[in-house]
Amino acid sequence: MMLRTHTIRASANTSTAVVWAVSLAGSAFIILPIVFMVGTALKSDSAVLSVPVQLIPGEPKFSNFSKATQLIPFWRQMANSVLVAGMGAIGTVLSSAMAAYALARLRVRGMRAVFTIILVTILLPSQVLLVSQFLIFKGLGWYGTYLPLIVPSWLGGGTFNIFLLRQYFLTLPRELEQAAMLDGAGPLRTFFQVVLPQAAPALAAVGVLDFVSKWNDFLGPLIYLNETSDYTLPLGLAAFRGIYDTAWNYLMAASLLSVLPCVVLFLVAQRWVVRGFAVTTTKG
Amino acid sequence: MPNLVCSHLVKHYRDVVAVEDLSLEVADGEFLVLLGASGSGKSTALRMVAGIEAPDSGEIVLGGRRVDELLPRDRDVAMVFQSYALYAHMSVRNNLAFPLRCANVPRSEIAVRVAEVAEMLSIGDLLHRRPGQLSGGQQQRVALGRAIVRRPALFLMDEPLSNLDAKLRARTRLELARLHRRLGATTMYVTHDQVEALTMGDRIAVLDGGVLHQLATPEELYEHPADLVVAEFVGSPPMNLLAAEASVSDGRLLMVAEGFRIDVPVGDLHPRVAAGLDRLPKAVLVGARPEYVRPLSTEDANFSVRGRIERVELLGSERVLWVDLAASPDRPWAARVPTATPPAEGSAVSLRVEPAGLRLFASTTGQAIGVGEAPR
Numbered sequence: 001m002m003l004r005t006h007t008i009r010a011s012a013n014t015s016t017a018v019v020w021a022v023s024l025a026g027s028a029f030i031i032l033p034i035v036f037m038v039g040t041a042l043k044s045d046s047a048v049l050s051v052p053v054q055l056i057p058g059e060p061k062f063s064n065f066s067k068a069t070q071l072i073p074f075w076r077q078m079a080n081s082v083l084v085a086g087m088g089a090i091g092t093v094l095s096s097a098m099a100a101y102a103l104a105r106l107r108v109r110g111m112r113a114v115f116t117i118i119l120v121t122i123l124l125p126s127q128v129l130l131v132s133q134f135l136i137f138k139g140l141g142w143y144g145t146y147l148p149l150i151v152p153s154w155l156g157g158g159t160f161n162i163f164l165l166r167q168y169f170l171t172l173p174r175e176l177e178q179a180a181m182l183d184g185a186g187p188l189r190t191f192f193q194v195v196l197p198q199a200a201p202a203l204a205a206v207g208v209l210d211f212v213s214k215w216n217d218f219l220g221p222l223i224y225l226n227e228t229s230d231y232t233l234p235l236g237l238a239a240f241r242g243i244y245d246t247a248w249n250y251l252m253a254a255s256l257l258s259v260l261p262c263v264v265l266f267l268v269a270q271r272w273v274v275r276g277f278a279v280t281t282t283k284g
Numbered sequence: 285m286p287n288l289v290c291s292h293l294v295k296h297y298r299d300v301v302a303v304e305d306l307s308l309e310v311a312d313g314e315f316l317v318l319l320g321a322s323g324s325g326k327s328t329a330l331r332m333v334a335g336i337e338a339p340d341s342g343e344i345v346l347g348g349r350r351v352d353e354l355l356p357r358d359r360d361v362a363m364v365f366q367s368y369a370l371y372a373h374m375s376v377r378n379n380l381a382f383p384l385r386c387a388n389v390p391r392s393e394i395a396v397r398v399a400e401v402a403e404m405l406s407i408g409d410l411l412h413r414r415p416g417q418l419s420g421g422q423q424q425r426v427a428l429g430r431a432i433v434r435r436p437a438l439f440l441m442d443e444p445l446s447n448l449d450a451k452l453r454a455r456t457r458l459e460l461a462r463l464h465r466r467l468g469a470t471t472m473y474v475t476h477d478q479v480e481a482l483t484m485g486d487r488i489a490v491l492d493g494g495v496l497h498q499l500a501t502p503e504e505l506y507e508h509p510a511d512l513v514v515a516e517f518v519g520s521p522p523m524n525l526l527a528a529e530a531s532v533s534d535g536r537l538l539m540v541a542e543g544f545r546i547d548v549p550v551g552d553l554h555p556r557v558a559a560g561l562d563r564l565p566k567a568v569l570v571g572a573r574p575e576y577v578r579p580l581s582t583e584d585a586n587f588s589v590r591g592r593i594e595r596v597e598l599l600g601s602e603r604v605l606w607v608d609l610a611a612s613p614d615r616p617w618a619a620r621v622p623t624a625t626p627p628a629e630g631s632a633v634s635l636r637v638e639p640a641g642l643r644l645f646a647s648t649t650g651q652a653i654g655v656g657e658a659p660r
Contacts, residue, residue: 178336179369183430184357184386193382197373 041253068250077236088153089211096157100165168202293342317485325494362431370415377411512650543610545588552639560654567647576641577619
């Protein structure tokens with residue numbers, strides 16, 4: 001009897017230790033580069049490329065952060081990023097929700113075919129469409145504006161988002177919409193006042209992910225923007241990389257600052273994001 | 285003048301017949317119950333009246349107006365769902381106000397009507413809460429309130445009590461009946477619970493397999509079921525049935541099966557049964573409700589129904605004897621007896637059936653023999 005309990009406790013201890021070891025290793029893998037970023041951001045110009053490599057410098061220069069925001073029009077570019085990513089995310093959420101709802105609920109012949117066609121476009125890498133899209137936007141006279149970066153989000157918001165939301169809408173009980181129909185609500189009121197609030201977790205997931213992806217987008221701004229004051233942050237940060245050398249310390253400092261809004265947004269919405277990826281079951 | 289008239293409603297889903305040629309009328313202010321097992325088509329019928337499902341063919345006329353092609357919101361009907369379907373992100377007050385806002389009712393009037401309904405259903409102190417913070421009974425009252433606040437021409441209820449526990453269900457039945465009397469509203473109520481149907485309905489429509497088997501008052505349904513489906517569904521314990529051969533001669537009805545012989549004067553039968561004896565087939569099912577069946581204390585020449593008592597159940601004021609009969613091996617017959625000194629389990633017993641309580645059904649069609657159709 002004593003031997004059995006001893007063995008059970010021992011194996012519990014062993015598995016706990018294994019879990020801890022794996023978790024620590026995994027965390028280290030992710031955290032170490034960030035620690036290195038922070039360390040680099042605090043180094044003086046000469047300390048940046050010194051050998052042996054120091055993780056954290058002996059004399060941290062906190063002034064690097066404010067200096068970095070003066071070397072490029074940092075705050076202006078952050079505002080631009082907020083505008084582009086924010087307007088884009090809102091458009092994505094609204095238009096993909098509407099497309100997804102139609103695909104989930106409208107019982108019209110051919111709906112499955114439409115959905116399949118939309119789904120197939122997921123296979124197309126965006127690079128394939130690059131040239132044709134550019135020609136379209138140039139023809140519309142949108143070159144040099146934010147319109148090519150924002151407007152597409154308002155026209156469907158991307159296949160993956162439509163797919164995700166469609167699957168979510170399919171899990172919602174139809175009775176709520178039927179109750180709204182009987183209560184006198186038209187399709188729009190039903191959609192905005194009854195269905196969307198139920199889908200809040202999934203919408204938050206789509207919104208946050210889309211915001212972060214647009215925040216980090218380098219290629220789009222690179223192609224369509226040509227005034228430095230119009231640049232978004234990823235493009236602005238590239239200025240730290242010169243032809244001959246790179247101001248690593250200022251680049252790391254500015255990069256850390258540019259990540260903050262996304263971190264804050266994610267922390268705020270993370271409760272909803274986790275729920276959004278799990279399919280809810282209906283309650284009685 | 286009937287408030288609701290359904291004519292020849294049909295609904296198919298692929299190969300499945302959900303509702304087949306359903307026609308019924310609901311009078312103004314009447315409480316009509318649609319009773320049936322799962323899959324009988326009762327919910328489908330209700331949803332067609334609501335406008336949530338479109339009938340394949342047929343007509344629905346409400347208040348003199350043809351509505352089967354109208355959207356639900358244009359039909360002036362309100363529905364209480366089995367799952368309540370409350371708007372979880374809105375407060376109780378906003379749940380109640382929602383239909384009035386959709387109808388562009390002025391704000392001041394909304395406030396008055398919401399307060400009135402809240403008082404009627406005793407949910408006044410719950411108005412600020414969300415549905416998720418309410419008990420099942422409270423949610424059910426909010427769902428009711430959302431329907432009542434609209435003052436519709438027709439109330440539809442889809443098994444609203446099925447999610448409540450037994451005690452709450454019994455209490456809510458009374459409250460619903462009281463509400464109905466107070467509001468005088470035409471109501472169509474769907475349930476699979478025959479006790480609910482018998483206690484609440486002015487009339488009951490029994491559905492099975494998408495077909496309407498009988499539409500009558502609770503008393504009529506209980507005493508004179510039109511066919512076997514109704515006889516077996518209504519009543520607890522259900523009607524006793526036994527296959528036998530029947531014949532009439534010299535003014536006497538004779539029914540014979542293994543270990544079973546009943547020989548009674550036609551004059552002792554219920555007049556409506558007697559009236560159908562000229563069309564009596566040979567193969568019948570003999571039916572008798574448990575309250576008409578008694579164990580014999582002395583020999584009776586007219587009755588020879590022998591069996592063995594399988595079980596004795598105590599129901600408080602009386603007992604139910606379950607008797608195994610040779611002629612009905614899979615279905616014991618139930619007899620209600622007063623509590624004092626019942627026979628013991630396992631003992632042999634002879635049964636007597638009150639002749640006025642005898643009911644006959646044709647074996648082939650299941651139809652009741654006699655004047656089974658009551659005025660609808």
